Amino acid sequence: MxxxxxxxxxxxxxxxxxxxxxxxxxxxxxxxxxxxxxxxxxxxxxxxxxxxxxxxxxxxxxxxxxxxxxxxxxxxxxxxxxxxxxxxxxxxxxxxxxxxxxxxxxxxxxxxxPFAPRNLLRRIVGLFNAQGWTPVVAPEMEFFLTARNTDPNIPIIPPIGRTGRRAMANQAYSLSAIDEYGKVVDDIYDFAEAQGLEIDGILQEAGAAQVELNLAHGDPVKLADDVFYFKRLIREAAMRHDCFATFMAKPIEGEPGSAMHIHHSVVDTKTGKNIFSDRKGGETEAFLHFIAGMQNHLPAAVALLAPYVNSYRRYVPDFAAPINLEWGRDNRTTGLRVPVSDPSARRVENRLPGMDCNPYLGIAASLACGYLGLMEAKLPRAECSGNAYSGSDELPYNLGDALDVLEEDQAFREVIGTEFCTVYNSVKRNEYKEFLQVISPWEREHLLLNV
The missing domain is CATH 3.10.20.70 (Glutamine synthetase, N-terminal domain)
Structure with missing residues (x-):
């Protein structure tokens, strides 16, 4: 022993x-x-x-x-x-x-x-390493606490808080709101400490009993391991207090969806300097190339970032979800946001991934787009300084279309791995076909006696 x-x-x-x-x-x-x-x-x-x-x-x-x-x-x-x-x-x-x-x-x-997700992410990191770069990521985890739901035919509702009332929406950043389910949060902290997992912060999001948990930046494989572990420990903490935790992209009708925003930077392995910033603190061409790679290849990556039919319910206007490939500085309406930061921490936030994605695959797909941008050395579209929600873009909006786009982007497929893409396509086509055979309550309500 x-x-x-x-x-x-x-x-x-x-x-x-x-x-x-x-x-x-x-x-x-x-x-x-x-x-x-x-x-x-x-x-x-x-x-x-x-x-x-x-x-x-x-x-x-x-x-x-x-x-x-x-x-x-x-x-x-x-x-x-x-x-x-x-x-x-x-x-x-x-x-x-x-x-x-x-x-x-x-x-x-x-x-x-090659189709084991952790191996895939490690291989993508290795592509950066081969160029003398070290990729750095920081994921944000959003999830809902809900009342126990044992019947799939019944809509999901928020849990009862310590006041005896159901959690309310539109309470973003409210400390009182997060105190409503403080015992769950306490257990999350305790479990994380026992597991050696670092939490950068916990806050109330806009949805009813929607929580955001931030992780400190670091190695992509290590952070994906942490998200993998966090999902399980959060579910266990919730069930201790008679509620569920769900990482569905859109579990409750009329509420915002849950994302896994990923912050990206790349450092020179020898010097430890952020390649997105020059000696004077300005933006480098590599920074713009990384953004261009995301704009050019994220449509193919969506199948991994939004892996279920439910994922695309999050991609709707006016629900704080990106539906575009625009980029902007400190602009939360863009799919690619550049947060305010010191030059050493200059980074790109990919706001497209849903919290329902496999963390290994989500981080790998996002990094693959940036890597392709660095290798292709193209420039992005002009920065968006206004409301990017008002426009439309070339993102696929259902799983079937997303899988079609994945098949068409050969450069992305080669970086991710053609064997993995073949396996992934087989799994997801099977799931999508099965979903299309299900008759929804909406169809029964509006079509049964009217058409």
Whole structure:
């Protein structure tokens, strides 16, 4: 036992604090960002260097169905999953001492599985590294706390707060509003501390019981791991207090959607200087190239940033969601915002991703667009200084169209990986086809007796 626990991060060793570890959860994110894997006794984990799972876990849809395997037919060859001990952390909501460890997926020859989301993100980071650059990201997480909903036919409603009243909308940045569900927030803080996860801040968003959690900037793979862990711990904290936490892009009709805005900067690996700023503190050509890459390739990336039919319900005017590829300084109506900052912190905020996206894929897709911009060295459109909501743009507005655009952008597909795109298309086409067979309440209400 001592051998493997010596490999654990300090915060995890502190959590154990001499106690016996009962169970280890060996986890890996599938295409949807759902945690898959195995749980085993710690004594078993101590003697096992890796374990096996079929590669078909990346072909499972969000409904539990299985998409067609475009490579191996029905053979479902095993992958070798290897623990990344730097990710080992507590599962503090369990009764016994339990740890979680994210694993990496290799094929049986030791090569990274190209359609494993974490491998994909690591490869995108490697493209930057090969140019002497280090990408830096800072994700923002938005989510709703809701009343328990056990019947999918019943609309989602806000939870009851400590005052005995349901949470109200239009209370952005209100401390009183977030105090309504303070016990949930307290548990989020406690769980995060036990897991060694850093929170930059928590605030009330515009929706009813809509919360935003900000993470400090850092390494893209590490931040994606953190978002992956945060989603689970937030759900667990909510259920402790008789409510749900949802990361759906648009869970409640008439309320704003939930985004995962991603802030991007790139530093020179040797000097540590932000390549978006020159010696005098001005904007560089690389900064403009990065924005141009996003404008030129984000339409293809939307299929990864908005991965479900519900995702596109967020892309509507006047609900604080971007529906354009314009860029502007400190302009929240643009899809690409440049926040006010010091030259060393100059960055681009991509406001398109929904909180329902897989964090590994969302960050990878966003970085891929910026990388292509740096390599193509094109200039962006003129800055938008007015209301970008009033215009229209070339973004796809449903999942089917988004998948079509993804197929058409060959440069983006090559950076993301053609094998991954093939698997992703198979999974998402299956989900979209299944959704189109569902008859909605709107159709029954307005069409049943009127057409």
């Amino acid at each position: 001592a051998d493997w626990t010596d490999k654990l991060p300090e915060h995890t060793r502190d959590y154990i604090a001499g106690r016996r570890v009962d169970e280890v959860e060996c986890v890996i994110a599938d295409v949807a960002g759902v945690a898959r894997g195995k749980a085993m006794p710690a004594s078993k984990f101590a003697t096992q260097k890796s374990y096996f799972l079929p590669n078909s876990i990346f072909l499972q849809t969000i409904t539990g169905d299985w998409a067609d395997n475009p490579f191996d037919g029905f053979t479902e060859p095993d992958m070798v999953l290897v623990p990344d001990f730097s990710t080992a952390t507590a599962a503090p909501w369990t009764a016994d001492v339990t740890l979680q460890v994210i694993h990496d997926a290799h094929d049986q020859q030791g090569n990274p599985v």
